[in-house]
Each structure stands twice: as structure tokens, then as C-alpha cells.
Amino acid sequence: MVSDHIVKSFDDELNSLVNMIAEMGGLAESQLADAISALSRRDETLASSVIVQDARLDALETDIDAQVIRMLALRQPQALDLRAVIVALKISAELERIGDYAKNVAKRTLTLMQAAAVGTASNTIVRMGAIAGSMISNVIDAYLNADIVKAEEVRARDHDVDQMHTSLFRELLTYMMEDPRNITACTHLLFIAKNIERIGDHVTNIAENVHFLVAGQIPGHDRPKSDFSSSTIINMEDNAP
Amino acid sequence: MSQTLKLSETLATAPIKVQARNVNVFYGAKQALMGIDLDIPEHHVTSLIGPSGCGKTTFLRCINRMNDIIDGCRVEGSITIDGMDIYAKNQDVVQLRARVGMVFQKPNPFPKSIYENIAYGPRIHGMAVNKKQLDDIVMDSLARAGLINEVKDRLDSPGTGLSGGQQQRLCIARAIAVKPELILMDEPCSALDPIATAKVEELIDELREHFTIVIVTHSMQQAARVSQRTAFFHMGELVETGSTEQIFTNPKDTRTQAYITGRIG
Numbered sequence: 400m401v402s403d404h405i406v407k408s409f410d411d412e413l414n415s416l417v418n419m420i421a422e423m424g425g426l427a428e429s430q431l432a433d434a435i436s437a438l439s440r441r442d443e444t445l446a447s448s449v450i451v452q453d454a455r456l457d458a459l460e461t462d463i464d465a466q467v468i469r470m471l472a473l474r475q476p477q478a479l480d481l482r483a484v485i486v487a488l489k490i491s492a493e494l495e496r497i498g499d500y501a502k503n504v505a506k507r508t509l510t511l512m513q514a515a516a517v518g519t520a521s522n523t524i525v526r527m528g529a530i531a532g533s534m535i536s537n538v539i540d541a542y543l544n545a546d547i548v549k550a551e552e553v554r555a556r557d558h559d560v561d562q563m564h565t566s567l568f569r570e571l572l573t574y575m576m577e578d579p580r581n582i583t584a585c586t587h588l589l590f591i592a593k594n595i596e597r598i599g600d601h602v603t604n605i606a607e608n609v610h611f612l613v614a615g616q617i618p619g620h621d622r623p624k625s626d627f628s629s630s631t632i633i634n635m636e637d638n639a640p
Numbered sequence: 641m642s643q644t645l646k647l648s649e650t651l652a653t654a655p656i657k658v659q660a661r662n663v664n665v666f667y668g669a670k671q672a673l674m675g676i677d678l679d680i681p682e683h684h685v686t687s688l689i690g691p692s693g694c695g696k697t698t699f700l701r702c703i704n705r706m707n708d709i710i711d712g713c714r715v716e717g718s719i720t721i722d723g724m725d726i727y728a729k730n731q732d733v734v735q736l737r738a739r740v741g742m743v744f745q746k747p748n749p750f751p752k753s754i755y756e757n758i759a760y761g762p763r764i765h766g767m768a769v770n771k772k773q774l775d776d777i778v779m780d781s782l783a784r785a786g787l788i789n790e791v792k793d794r795l796d797s798p799g800t801g802l803s804g805g806q807q808q809r810l811c812i813a814r815a816i817a818v819k820p821e822l823i824l825m826d827e828p829c830s831a832l833d834p835i836a837t838a839k840v841e842e843l844i845d846e847l848r849e850h851f852t853i854v855i856v857t858h859s860m861q862q863a864a865r866v867s868q869r870t871a872f873f874h875m876g877e878l879v880e881t882g883s884t885e886q887i888f889t890n891p892k893d894t895r896t897q898a899y900i901t902g903r904i905g
Contacts, residue, residue, distance in 0.1 A: 402903045409902065475861055477888045477900045615890035
């Protein structure tokens with residue numbers, strides 16, 4: 400257990416950084432959950448609300464940036480304090496991007512509502528979204544509790560998100576080949592799936608930052624990568640009746 | 641090659657100039673230093689940091705045997721410079737203090753002219769055979785100390801007439817005039833304003849090309865700026881030594897971390 404600073408205001412400032420990150424994390428998680436819920440329920444109001452609420456995440460990132468700069472200039476933090484300040488800066492950028500992706504999901508959801516539903520792709524997307532959402536929640540817990548083991552578990556969980564993305568990719572390509580009328584909806588769904596896959600990647604970045612915060616070293620880049628969509632090809636013959 | 645890589649390479653291969661092994665120092669019955677093992681690499685700046693009373697200045701003063709002049713002070717263990725024991729019976733202490741120069745917290749120029757401040761040491765050590773050689777030594781030392789342009793037109797004026805920062809640089813020039821191998825600095829900037837401090841720090845950076853420097857400082861930012869190796873002392877113990885970068889970004893000992901981050905230790 401690390402003791403308090405002699406100058407209490409230093410601790411207050413560090414705590415305020417932590418609280419802002421926790422708030423951003425909670426907001427990013429609920430933005431994603433709402434965007435996914437809007438998709439599955441075809442809820443226009445909810446989707447619109449997600450788009451509007453993204454501004455709150457942007458504002459939090461700005462506040463965190465300002466606090467970090469202030470602390471670097473005025474406190475000259477060292478060792479674990481320096482890592483705490485730098486990591487807050489990096490995590491806020493990751494969470495802001497996660498928020499942007501959730502907003503993009505909501506935007507495409509609004510567009511999709513003008514098209515018919517396609518196959519069971521939405522269900523897979525909802526499951527992907529749930530995993531990504533729990534990853535956000537777990538990584539913020541890991542940050543708040545300085546829990547390297549939990550951070551590593553989050554990193555590993557991204558494997559599931561990547562696998563689902565790869566299989567979704569194949570599934571959507573198949574729908575598009577079956578019937579060109581599906582192309583518009585499937586393209587939007589592809590982007591939505593990609594957005595969630597990217598959210599997973601950003602969460603693993605946050606997990607790596609938590610590792611750095613606690614251990615003072617950046618973890619190795621040896622996590623298994625399971626998104627093979629970039630090398631996926633489906634030929635028409637594969638799907639011939 | 642990156643700055644960090646270059647520095648770690650030169651540090652890793654630098655010969656050890658001063659080696660302290662199992663150094664214990666007592667002031668009467670009170671033990672001020674306990675079992676200190678420390679290597680000082682050549683042509684680098686090593687900073688000694690720690691709270692008041694931790695023993696860092698006591699250790700510094702062991703290296704040029706300034707503790708000899710303190711009644712009741714007893715030094716045990718071994719301190720060698722280039723492998724030679726400086727506490728050996730046949731060691732000439734005066735010669736040692738020419739090899740190991742010292743700069744103190746409060747600038748202390750002699751009550752003499754600027755010229756005489758620098759010339760005094762070389763003269764009594766017989767380092768110049770004539771006035772021209774002595775002049776050369778004085779001008780060279782002032783140039784190395786970054787002071788020459790400020791004083792070249794008033795070398796006969798009193799050293800004490802200079803500003804605090806200039807006086808300190810005069811003391812550094814005086815120390816390097818006798819061609820030491822090591823320069824010990826005991827909080828050399830604590831009496832100086834930020835600009836004078838910056839000039840002395842720049843000087844320290846330049847000087848390490850020719851000298852080995854050990855600096856005691858209360859300012860962790862200064863230790864971080866000027867040194868390549870840092871040793872953290874606490875209550876007479878040497879708690880941790882490492883590269884300055886490692887000590888200030890990822891110290892191994894919790895006491896080191898508590899001290900450098902300003903926590904109740």
C-alpha cells in the first residue's frame with residue numbers, strides 16, 4: 400500500500416485524475432451498451448441520444464489532458480506518480496476513441512433502421528458488443544485496483560471479439576453474395592462489427608497501460624491476434640448450391 | 641543511436657574511479673554511515689541524494705578525507721581511487737586534496753583577487769615554472785569554468801566582489817586549476833538563483849568530459865538533470881544505486897520511491 404504524499408494537494412490531484420478516468424470508463428461502457436441496444440431494438444431515440452452524449456466523453460478527455468499538463472508542469476512527478484499521470488493521459492485518449500466508435504455504431508444503426516434486418520448477424524453483433532462492454536468494465540476495475548492479473552485477462556478476452564469479427568465477416572459476405580439487395584445493410588453491419596472489434600483493441604491498449612502503471616514496464620506484444628478478416632476471401636463457387 | 645542507448649553504453653563500460661567498500665563512519669559513538677559499498681564511474685556525474693542527516697555529505701567528505709579534520713570522526717572500511725587506498729598510512733593528504741577537488745554550498749573565494757584565487761593552488765603545488773605558465777593556467781581554468789568573458793578585464797579585482805553565481809564558478813575554476821581527477825560538490829547551487837544554477841549545471845555537463853564528478857544535492861530535479869548515476873542514502877545506509885533514469889522512473893526500493901515522490905517514507 401503506497402503512503403500519502405506529504406503535500407496533500409498532490410494526492411487530491413492524482414485522485415481527481417483517477418475519478419475522471421473512472422467516469423469516462425463508465426460513460427464509454429454505457430455508450431456502447433446503449434448503441435448495441437438501439438441496434439437490436441431498432442430504437443431511434445436511444446441511438447440519437449448516444450450520438451449527442453459523445454460530447455461528454457470529449458469534454459472529459461479535454462479536462463484530463465489539462466490536468467495532466469498542469470501536474471507535469473507544477474509537480475514534476477517521479478516514478479509511480481509520473482506513470483500515473485502519463486497513463487491517465489493515454490487511457491483518456493483510448494476511451495475517447497471507444498466513445499467515437501460507439502457513436503459511429505449508433506449513427507449506422509439509425510441508417511440501418513431504414514433497411515430490412517439481415518439474417519442473424521445482429522445477434523452476433525449484440526454478443527460481440529456485450530463482450531466488448533464487459534472488457535471495458537473489467538479494464539477500468541483493473542485500473543482502479545492496480546490489478547495486473549485482471550488486466551491480462553482483459554487482454555486475452557479480445558481473442559473472442561476478434562474471432563467473432565472474423566466469422567461475422569464471412570457471414571456478411573455470404574449474405575451479400577446470396578442477394579445483392581442485402582449489400583447496403585450488410586456493409587453497414589460490417590462497419591459496425593469493425594467498430595466493435597476496434598473497441599476491443601483499444602481496451603487491450605488500456606490493459607497494457609494498466610500493466611505499465613503497476614509494473615513500470617510495458618508488457619510484451621505477444622498477445623494472440625485472432626482477427627483474420629483482413630485475409631478472408633470467399634469465392635462464388637464456395638457458395639454454389 | 642538514441643541518447644538513452646548511448647548513455648547506457650558509456651555507463652556500462654566506464655572504468656570505476658572511486659570504489660568504496662564496507663565504509664562505516666562514526667562521530668564519536670554515533671554511527672553516521674553503515675556498510676557503504678559504492679562505485680563511482682569515471683567521467684560521469686554521480687549524485688548522492690537523501691533526506692537531511694542521511695550521511696550523504698559525510699560520505700562525500702570521506703573521498704577527500706575532509707572528515708580527518710573533525711574531532712572524533714572515525715572512518716573504517718576501504719576507499720580506493722584508481723585502485724589505491726586513500727586511507728593508507730603513506731597517503732599524502734595534501735596531494736589527495738589536489739587530486740580530489742571540492743566545491744562547497746556557500747561560495748568561498750579567498751579574500752584575494754580573481755587572479756590570485758586561481759593562481760594560489762598551482763603556485764604552491766609548483767605547477768608553473770614561470771609567470772607565463774601560471775597565466776595560462778589561470779586563463780584556461782577561467783575559460784573552462786565559463787567565467788573568462790565576465791572577468792577578463794578585472795582579474796585584479798577582489799573575488800568577493802563577484803555575484804554569488806560568479807563566485808561559485810570562480811570556486812569551480814579554482815578547484816580545476818590544480819588539475820584534479822575528481823570534483824566533489826556539496827550542494828553547489830543551493831545558494832544560487834535559477835539562472836546561475838543553470839550556468840553551473842551546464843558547466844558540470846561540460847566538465848565531466850575531463851573529470852569525474854560527485855554531487856550531493858537536496859534538489860531531486862537537479863540530480864535528475866545533471867547526473868547519470870544516482871545513489872540514495874537514508875539514515876546512514878545506502879539504500880539504492882542505479883542509473884539516474886531508472887531511479888527516477890522505476891526505483892526498486894519502496895524507500896527510494898517514497899523519498900523521490902515526496903511521500904511520508
